[in-house]
Amino acid sequence: MDSALIPEGVKRCSFGKFIFWIIVVGAVLLWGVFAMLLCWFKGLNQTNMNDAYGFAVWIWADLAVIALGGGAFFTGLLRYIFGKDELKNIINYAVLIGFICYSSALLILAIDIGQPLRGWFIFWHANVHSMLTEVAFCLSCYFAVLTIEYIPLILENRQVDKVPFFHNLSHNMHGIMAIFAATGAFLSFFHQGSLGGVAGVLFGRPFAYREGVFIWPWTFFLFTWSAAACGPCFTIFITWITEKITRKKLVKKNVIMLLAKIAGWMLATYTIAKIIDTWYWAAVTVPSKGFTLMDFYSNNPLYGIWILVLEIVICGVVPSIILITKKGRESSFLLISAVFLGALGACVNRWVMVLQVMAVPVMTFESWPMYFPSWQEIATTILPVAYGIILIMISYRYLPIFPQEREIEQIG
């Protein structure tokens, strides 16, 4: 039925099957949209946030998807600036995942603020001292860059490409993509960093606070670093899932191996930096505020020292070792486990730097407030996932996302 729109030389499932799954995921999307409208029209009383948890699951989701979307800027940087040419075979998918992650982040932010119609105040009345201002500016600009990077992909659709104007536009946009990749990397460095700075500058919250260089706390650099490490991990992981669902190989092994190796070294160096940061924070910063490390990991029902072990050892050290060793990368099971753990590590880190920061009592006569999100918060957090799946489904079906797909299919 829609075969004229499908890229030449590749196979896709039947239109009926495609629509069926679109409807299934669309139902989840509508559930999220309903919850979103409730939050917009009835207010944030629809959530389980409270005055202790001013930041909660949405901000975590925001930070997590931005970190996971980091594959776009870092793969772009490697491909266009450092000349890792093999990565051209996965850059489209990295851009698509980045586009989904960043558009989701902006949507979540629009739901999260108490007065959504005043959202533009952050640009109009900008406070240059606030990390959130930097986040807003860089995030919006980088989303524009990702849109520019995604447009040539849309223009490569078989029917759209027949129009000479679009064909030429796409060709010319490809020609100048290195400029956008460089711009994207520059913007990403700052917004990934300033997201780390959001927590790191909170000198009233010893659990989050970090010293640093000039105006930037160490978390500024750690967040950028971890995004560059876990973003490619997430790209590899989603590519693997897509291959499992479509039951075919979409990207050649050497491409995945190269990206996995780079991600591994980024993750390994990040983990070392994170260990040094944690050690300094625990040994110097925290005692200077009158706390011990274990004050942050005891006397509460959830946050034990396990979360630190999970973040640094299980999701940092272990995947790093797997990814930097050739044997580890070449075992499919170990590779996928490692990229999953790498991506999970960034999510755990963002969780800790948002939710645990809110939970740790600072005044001596307070206790740990606990929090569980309302269904509206859960639905609106799942909403971007459903939206992402739908966009991937449509893009995969109608656009030449994987340049090697036809070649692999012919060989196969």
Next chain:
Amino acid sequence: MKEQHKNTKAKKYGMVIDLDKCTGCGACMAACMAENNVPFKKDESNKLDSITWMRVYSLTNGKKFPEADMCYIPRPCMHCEAHNGHAPCVSVCPAVATDYNHETGIVSQIYTRCFGCRYCMAACPYHARYFNWWDPVWPDGMEKYLSPNVSPRMRGVVEKCSFCFHRYQLAMNKAYVEGRRELEEDEYQTSCTQACPAGAIIFGDLNNPGHAVNQIAKPDPKHGGRPMNPHAFRLLERLGTNPKVYYLSSREWVRRAGDNYIKDEGKQGNH
């Protein structure tokens, strides 16, 4: 007039709360809510989503009779100065909806500017900032009793204690009409100060040696305003927030409860 205003010495309004006098009656909380049109719900039992610009905490020393002791700590906004006005909340607000006034030392909250990101709440270690999760709904007829000097806040914005800033404005207006540029100590007092039956709350200009707050707390300007009075302390002094609310207590365990210490660290005095 502008020149004259420029030449007046900057104020640093602050509070001293004598915890040995506080009985925990809550009159300060009630007075604050009435004075500042603070909204309330039918059920206020969940303290995590109800608004109390002034909140009284109760503490115990954790000991058994006969050593058992308790203390109430009234907690308004601390109007932190931190370093040069970069209070924890002021420096993070992305839209300058909260600001540090160098003329008065008061941290303002501009309700019509706030877009409800709640970053300031995340930044405040005192939990002095509150979000309007609901639109304010007043019981029938109560609108008539609202203060015309304080704007009620809408859903989706953050609010907090303003040190009854509208009273400062009214007092300054009166002074200007009378040709004065300076206020007497009793001309500008917060509602909680006036409501406290025990006289535990004292309010005034910490920069003015003639004001009681200065004489009692004896803030040391060379050390970020730390009190020189050995019985005075500030909450979470070690974080560097440089708050303008001082507490007094003759009991060491109370003073020690004001900040965090590693076991056995800093016993006998915390400054």
